[in-house]
Amino acid sequence: MKRVALLAALLLGAPLPAMAEEMPRLEQHDGRYMMRVDGKPFLILAAQLHNSSAWPDVLPRAWPAAEALAPNTIEAPVYWEQFEPARGRFDTRNVDALIARARASGKRLILLWFGTWKNGQMHYVPTWMKADTATFPRMIDARGEPIDVMSPHAPANLEADRDAYLRLMRHLKEVDGDRHTVIAVQVENEPGAIGSIRDHGAAAERAFAGPVPAAIVAKLGRRPGDWRTVFGPDAEEAFGAWTTASYIEAIAAAGKAVNPLPVYVNTWLRYKDKKYPGIDYPSGGAVWTMFDLWRAASPSVDFIGTDIYTDDADEYARVLDRYARPDNPSWVSETGFDAKTAPYLFYVLARGGIGFSVFGIDDDPMTPAGEAAVAAHRANFTLLDPIRDIVAQAAFDRRLFAAAEAPGRAKQVLDLGEGWQAALAFGPPPWGDTPAILANSPKQSGRAFVVRLAANSWLVGGIDARVELKRVAADGSHGQLLRVEEGDYRAGEWHATRWLNGDETDYGFNFGAAPRLLKVTTGTY
Structure with a gap:
């Protein structure tokens, strides 16, 4: 039935694009990266919908607001709570509506998996998990109290998220495997924990007292030992980062085994003089001080993005410099819907980056500031999208x-x-x-x-x-x-x-x- 519904939706839209030539992929050479879509270089120029705008009944209003920026890609969430309303029962209507809308308007999609984590918490976990804390336990803080985050040390939590994500990836292969409307998937959203620097549950305590995994020690060039010996004052945050990255690695690797789309993780950044993990930003996320550990622990994650909400030019450039590395492309996974942020796309170009995404573009009603933001970002996208293949290839070749x-x-x-x-x-x-x-x-x-x-x-x-x-x-x-x-x-x-x-x-x-x-x-x- 779902394939029939999707086909019917597509037939009501514009003519469908030609069959895709090959799977979207991230190409790497000599410390530079490039997305390829349909075999061609592709610069991602994206507009991201608000968190609650990816519902079929909302899309007729939200989608035109995204199109007003003239993007080539729309980013939209997939809600675990909607996708799996009962254990083992999956509802693909939202996903199918997004694909149909993207095809009808000639846009590409990046889907954002709102699973175990959303902004360092668990708001999109299904109700049946939230209600059964014995089977699906929460993280425990230093006082022994549960917090609003699923424990990454609970195998049942990982199994549930992985099963749902696998169903999503299989569905994408079934309905989009020869078209590649969806060019990438974000695994989780700003993962990590708000409310505690790390999990203090029994399983977590045992792991924290044990040795740092040998593969991580070797990759980081450190001497073996327990977490405090190896990481000193950063031990608890490092433990949280390893736990979070390993959990997501298991999900990403399983998804790629059935549908090898590029996947990335976005980051609630440690910047703006924020210092305290678990308070100022989610502890365990891929902040710059934990970046090497993250890359070591999550090889199936193709790249890590930056969610940058500042209009300070120097700070913006500083963040980009910390993440544009030989093992990671410059990629702004979210930035503020503000006219002041539009020029910063050119900072990404200067670093040979792969793309730029503007968040929350479907404000209602639109304000004068919003109209100015539309105009500023539309000017960028109108200039660059017609030459996205030229720009992407030139950035890759260091000719941009x-x-x-x-x-x-x-x-x-x-x-x-x-x-x-x-x-x-x-x-x-x-x-x-x-x-x-x-x-x-x-x-x-x-x-x-x-x-x-x-x-x-x-x-x-x-x-x-x-x-x-x-x-x-x-x-x-x-x-x-x-x-x-x-x-x-x-x-x-x-x-x-x-x-x-x-x-x-x-x-x-x-x-x-x-x-x-x-x-x-x-x-x-």
């Missing part, structure tokens, strides 16, 4: 260069290699030469990128920015612009709408609030 305006950095320089630089000036550019000292624009909204397409061939785009290409090689040659074309890509081919010269190029390339693409050919003399 990008920057965003930040306080005190209204002028920046990008080293493009091959003897060229891009001088950037942000904000509505003044007419004529860029001043030696340039103040930040009121909105600090400037961002720009340059892709090296080939020798002396560049793709340049930006918003509220000026870009000047300069020859800086110490070889006695001088740079020149041979041609500047404004246009777009159509079916993968560049289409020039006009050539620019004179006023449009004498003082660099000036980009306003409307996204534009330029293809530039340079030369020397």
